[in-house]
Amino acid sequence: MQARGAGIIYLLTILVLLGCLSARETRAENDPGLPVFVSILPQAFFVERIGGNRVTVDVMVQPGQSPHTYAPSPKQMVRLARAKVYFRINAPFENGFIPKLQSAVPGIEIIDTTRGIVLEKMDDHNNTDDHHHDEDLDTHIWLDPLLVKKQAAIIRDGLSAIDPAGRLYFENNFIRFAGELDNLHNRLSLALAPLKGKSFFVFHPAFGYFAKAYGLRQVAVETGGKQPSARHIAQLIEKAREEKVKVIFAQPQFSTKSAETIARAIDGVVIALDPLAGDYLANMEKIAAAIEKALQ
Incomplete structure (x- = not known):
């Protein structure tokens, strides 16, 4: 019953979402910045650092929720109707969610911020004897500041492609943020050495x-x-x-x-x-x- 109820809610949400699409551009014109969606809070930090006042960022997984068990709410699905870009990070829920999003909001740009980063297997980090799940890739790439620099470059390029007028602004913000990440990495390296x-x-x-x-x-x-x-x-x-x-x-x-x-x-x-x-x-x-x- 729960699965059936969830399916009905999802279908109703899609209907509402499709009804909102005609007003998408009108609402977007009244927004203070480019409407952007991300999966998790750290990504919002990255996008805001680079996008500044030229973006408005919305986050799917809210505080206290887990990307491993998360499912989008109907309210979030409706808000996605006005989004111009979604920066994904290969969080567990995205695999089933992103194709549905692309179908429901065909104009949205999906940008993978893990592009060019080799994801490691969970077992590569955890050498225990009886837990081996070779199919599980570790997507927690934001916990290495140098990998965040790579993600930030992808965010900069993605925002620049969608908002060419802000290209120099995004580049300057990226340079400043990259410097913050380098300083963070150096401090942590020294402390943990x-x-x-x-x-x-x-x-x-x-x-x-x-x-x-x-x-x-x-x-x-x-x-x-x-x-x-x-x-x-x-x-x-x-x-x-x-x-x-x-x-x-x-x-x-x-x-x-x-x-x-x-x-x-x-x-x-x-x-x-x-x-x-x-x-x-x-x-x-x-x-x-x-x-x-x-x-x-």
Whole structure:
């Protein structure tokens, strides 16, 4: 019944959406900036840094929601009728959602900000014994500032193609943002350099690119969206004890039950760490500081 109800809601939404298309251009003319949609909050930060006052950014996955379980609301689908561009990042929900969006809003420009970036497998970040999901690619590329520079360049080029009059404005903003990312990367590299080779424990393996960028190792409680087996939990407890780990990091979008089980066994604590926070630069500093403190 739930699936059928969801399908009906979706069809009704599409009908409403199609009814809105005729007014799309009129509404867009009254907007303060180019209507842009993104999947997650960090992307909004990037687009606003580059687009400035020439864009108005809307985000699909709201605070507290997970891209792994997210589904667009009818209100969001209607708002998408006025969007000129959607910057995707290969979040899990996008695979089923983007084709429907293109069908319902044929004029919208879909730009893939992962273009040119080699996505790694989750297992490449997480060397545990009994969790292997080769089909799962890690799309958390925003957690490496140097990969964000590549995404920012794609955003700059995409905005320039749609709004040629703002090309120089976008370029100048990109140069400034790229400098901020370089400075961030240099600060984090300096702070985390003494900890190279050390492991930090997380519930969901979101921090693989962060770990790779700064010479750390991420050990995840779950992989592939599945709760860990009792055997896997026992292995993690043993590993945590061997490495004297006392902190398990968990995202606020996920249940912390398994992480808490491990934390109790090692006399440790579970600490929230949110890779989806909206203030990207400040959040990266916060993530680095939390991991640095946990590994000292």
